[in-house]
Amino acid sequence: MERRDFIKASAMTAATAAASRLAVAQDGVEPSVSARHAGDVRWQKAPCRFCGTGCHVQVGVKGGKVVAIAGDQQAEVNRGLLCVKGYHVALALYGKDRLTRPLLRKNGKLVPISWNEALDVIADRVMLDPKGFAFYGSGQWTIPEGYAAQKFMKGGLSCNHIDPNARLCMASAVTGFLAVYGVDEPAGVYDDLDRADVVILWGNNPAEMHPVLFSRIIDRRVRGEKVTIIDLCTRHTRSSQHADHVLLFKPHTDLAIANGIMHLLVERGTFDREFVQRHCAFRGDNEPMDLAGKPIDFAEFKRRLAEYTPEKVQEISGVSADAIRMMADLFGKRDVRITSLWCMGMNQHTRGTAINALVHSVHLLSGHFGRPGDAPTSLTGQPSACGTAREVGTLAHALPGGRVVPNAAHRAESEQIWNVPEGRINPKPGHHTVLMWEKFSTPPEQGGDIHTIWVQVTNPAHSLPNRHALVDPSRKIPGRFLIVSDVYPTATTEIADLVLPSALWVEKNGMFGNSERRTQQWYRMVKPPGEARDDCWQIIAAARRLFERGFEGMKDKDGRFLFHTEKAGKEVPIWDFARYYDVNVDEHLFEEYRKFSTYKHKDLAPYSEYVKARGLRWPVVKQPDGSWKETRWRFAGFDDPYVKKGENVEFYHSPTNDGRAQIWFSPYVLPPEVPDDKFPFWLCTGRVLEHWHTGTMTMRIPQLRSAMPEAYVEMNRDDARRLGIQNGERVALETRRGTLELPVWIDGRGSPPPGSLFVPFFDEKRLINELTLQAHCPISKEPDYKKCAARVRRLGSGGA
Template identity: 60%
Template sequence: MTIDSKPLNAFPALPEMDRREVVRFAALTAATGLAGSLAASASAQQTDAPPRPEAPEIDGVEWNKAPCRFCGTGCHVMVGVKGNKVVAIAGDREADVNKGLLCVKGYHVGSILYGADRLTEPMLRKNGKLEKISWEEAVDIAARKVMDAGQGFGLYLSGQSTIPEGYIGQKLMKAGLSNNHIDANARLCMASAVTGFISTYGVDEPASCFDDLENCDVLILWGNNPAEMHPVLWSRVIDRVARGEKVKIIDIGTRRTRTTEHADMHLSMQANGDLAIANAILHILVKEGKVNEEFVSKHCSFRASHNAEGLSHPLVHDEFTARLAERGAGGLKGTAIDRKDFEELIDYYTPERCSEMSEVPVEQLRELAALFADPTLRITSLWCMGVNQHTAGTAMNNMIHNVHLISGHWGRPGDGPQSLTGQPSACGTVREVGTLAHALPGGRLVANDGHRADCEARWNVPAGRIASKPGYHTVKMFEQFSKPTSEGGDISAVWVQVTNPGQSLPNTKKLINGVKAQSDKFLIVSEVYPTATTELADLVLPAAMWVEKDGVVGNSERRTQQWFRMVDPPGQARDDAWQLIAVSRRLFELGHAGLRDKDGNWLFQQLDENGQEIEIWKWDVWKANHFDRNFFEEYRPFTVLKHKNVAPYDLLVEKRGMRWPVVETSPGEYRETRWRFVEEDDPFVGEGARFAFYHSTSGDDRAQIWFRPWEPSQETCEDEFPLMMSTGRVLEHWHTGTMTRRVPELARAMPGTYLEMNRKDAADRGISNGEMVRVVTKRGSMKLPVWLGGRAEPRRGHVFVPFFDEAQPINELTLDAIDPYSKQPDYKKSAVRVERLADPKGGTQ
């Protein structure tokens, strides 16, 4: 739980700590309350749970709610503040997401504020060194760089950006600068889920919710390890097991993990085997007459596309692919096919053939299919990066929806597909506000004339202000930034907020590391700690984080969550939203025409109740107010078009989040939606319809069942590189470790990265546990210690390396191939070899 360490960071001390009894009592109260509320919610299924007790009482500590800073689960924590410092954290029993539970990272979330090396002053690189400058100078420099770069400027945001931050950035770029080169790091983690949802249902984001975890009979984990990545959701499942309930857990993946320990069945698959597994299920259901005819005939259509550019074609489908290509059926929308075509195509994917492709035994494929064939079961599928970070990520997302749709395991509590996100607002900010190169707020697209016109009207800017051509997606943006101008690299300045691409981008040497050597490129980074990205930056802007600022975020189950600033940021650190506002104002002052609306006013003008302009670009004014409400309420009407109606800000202040669509049932009374497209719960489904996919791409309220062929991965194992490497996360650290590595307990518990290897593969090479080895890919090499028989073990032929370690940035070696639709990179399939070193302690070669 904690390890002795020097005070790199800590919760600041409460004075008068002789009150230990009080703290003990508070802890016991919290634990007893949690045990009770877990039991109550288990028996009441959340609907009529008894009132839960308040936060624990500790003298002088003021408690307020906030969603946890880390993953997409959206747990609420109670934050205890005393003397302008966070001094305690408790799980929030008012929150239905976590019911008072916290994971080890949430447990330490308060400590992330207090790392000793917080960035506290703006800095400009001069003669190779970062030197302190004033905010006035920093804002002016940033604005001039943005102005000079013109269409060569890119804004790179995050799934950790709050909704108001994302909205301001989106408006600045698309309505102000007429520049669509805005993207977010969520491109790296869930873009394929987006394209999967859109191509299946016509609209993004999960229709189901976390309540399914309490209602399912079967839980299928597609390349997903929630025991480490979404531990609180996992605890909700394990709590059911502890109560003696039967939940059949199916774990599909290339590694045995902590999740596998609880699984009833583990399908150990070859990397890239997932498409074959899903195709086998479809084949068996069709061949054995187990298609849910009523559901499919009323609510589904069939669809296919010819193979996307850049992917090799499986020979067996060449003829069909050619036919589709003739019909112009490429792209995300594809073309309608009939049931007979679908059945002919799926005929190829016999269990035996799919077993060869996936290396999963036929018996297991049949057993999995038999679960879907049983209409009495309730089946929930969970997935995250394992499916999304895939050159066939869109296809694999479609396949998960397919197996649920064709079997009718859809739309009942506990019965449906639920994708997870890794960041707290990948959904709320990136997917809903649309901080992506092709998107506009509320599910609109820059390429859609009507959508652009609608946004221009709402933003009161002249017609034609928003550019119609999508900007650069993440990989392309950094490719163009990293490439010398003389070689066509047309991005000259990038502003990064709330993320660390210097460590998280794939193939980082190619995509970003080269920027530092180029004098005509300029990198602005808003950050809280020094990172691999600030190492490359020309201008560093110190940022406030989490409860040092107001925020609104949206989690993986469509739940929008709000919190207020509770403590001051350190030194000169300031809110990311304010930084965008200040630079926007400076651009306006410098005469940038785009920063004026049709009436000549500044694009972000805020008026007080007397109609006087509020000087929100001044930090003291910003800090003294809560402008999140203004920007959220300005954004909220955008969400109606795609029926993603988010709740009013003031309601979110009262609640522990609400799941959209949130509709007003009577004046001042609102209700949330747990299951979308389901008549019983979704207010936009017509009476008697039972289910209606009302944004259907086929325009008939039907979801699309896609034919998606198995395709080989971009990189395959060969003699020189015989092992397949995936990268990922660990329980103790969050993403690139920027925050969690500042928490001594977490840093000591998991101090550095490692190479996880199958023990037989290691034995074949004479490699022993703890030995330093060299991992080599086509992109470079890195020395790492080997961990054998640890908390997880890959199947033979596969290795795994966590990417949290700044000292050993494994993404220097990962492949930068992307899914053709989502443009999401594949971090899970880089071919490698592992070499022993002359000195296995790693000192020499």
């Protein structure tokens, strides 16, 4: 048999096996050996590099190169299936323009330098003033990478200016969870999608953004189960095509919709009185708004909701009063199981914390919580937004495991685990993302106190809002220095002073934490190109350079190196890249990090358990027989080991320390910028199926690039006709912050209603974030990329 025929036969076996398995909704089947073309290809597991779903892939390696990708049939998340990005993930390694050498800007040009010189440059910048050195990362940091960066900054430099780009995508989800439950991250899991009777998409488009999860819902319908999908959206998407109810709402009015549902539940008495009496309390906004809010009683809660009648909500939101009643009817039924999903639509919102808290509140008020299929679940956009940004706590105010820097006990515990002197951790929160970049772009004499930012695993010159204000000014201020670690040239490396070539995905060991609290592990499978090196190594090597210069912060209490690592009783020089893999640095860091994890009952198992599994969902608790058991439904007595025996539900991190979750009332208020005569359209930005975030990886994959080569502006047909614009015509899109030329797409993949526009943000040649608004949620500090006022002008015309 020819090799090609063999591969085809193996492929058919794999597809047939997957179809058989899915037909009976069976999990965890061992992969068929015959489904793999055996011989010279070595297969290993890894989570996908892209979104927060956390699919596992099998990676086939031959001759030091990844040559094949298969969905991992043992993975509960994706059950052997992959989306268009997932099955191309390996190709992201092999773009021709990988960065392979450190580059330093000299006389305006980036020129190659040695790693030794690069580390000296970093050390020089720290020594200049450690308090003005900032670190900007992302939810694409692996858990050990984020942990190393966290320790480097807070335990080494005594500086809290570290924040992830998760601030731009998940921060409102975090503050929503904290406001309601007193602890971050979802109680539910993906299993809820297998049990829900109704799935509500709150401004969410999983058919494109989390396609494998959406396929899981469609799969149930294929098997004859009834699953009602309600799409609450501001434009028609691929998800809308599968929805039973498409409820188009005016941007920002989701708060009114949530309040309208709660109003009817209270007015009709169809809320879950027993659940609320036993497990909940009521809370309203403070002025100014904060995370704690203020307690209110049920009567006050009812009084505040009173104005949100179905008719009033219809007037505000555009969703019909009957549809609001239909939603309230559903939530009023105890025998229906409802799962809510959301992602950036609710998070990137100037009232992001409030709308997150309100959707949790709808579920709590109606008792749709704590049973399989009944869950309010936020999805993440990045592979380790939960595992790294939120759990490791690479945020300006946070310490690992749910601790915060202003809390003296939390600092003391962290100093004890890190074995650093008392008082090493600075009690003052550092600058959050927007403020960090504002300060970097502000001259020192005007209060700009950040002189250097080290960026890893993200592309802020492309992804930050209003780049003209937050990024560009820094390039003209003497003494400002930008360090960027990345795998490809990006909009940010283009303006950087020092560029460091990084290893990508399976070119290094790693661990991610996905949207459903699942911690995942993988091993290095191939070597990075040229002199590209692990981000984690870069941090440790920079720390070592400072240690060698006598920088006190890089010593622990005993005078040892902050990242001291031993093997068989001897220190391993992991700062020397040739020796970095003499030990498993990830394992060493993770074993130290997991000591932090029990404080908020986010218990992690030993590293070795993750090697065996396709991820485990925390809390992972040791059993009497020595095995480790994951938890699926958090706060639910039947599954969560930390719920008191005999309780069905217990919110054991309640903000009020009484086991109660908080049901919030937050009013609908106008967004900071609304369409007017000069800028008559709503502009929304987002992602597309083919490209992941700023496209630095997916635009290097020819198949994905050819499928979606450039950004566009989606426009309603009637608006286009009124303005005399043809499909495909290039127009000028303008906001108060900038102008961008884009082709118009009418009735394309998405379809905005009249008065609305949509532009994807992946295209680095068309930076939509030069136009977006930097206004942010006052609590989460997350900017609103989903709505600002815009206008469209035909090129060569006066405008419209």
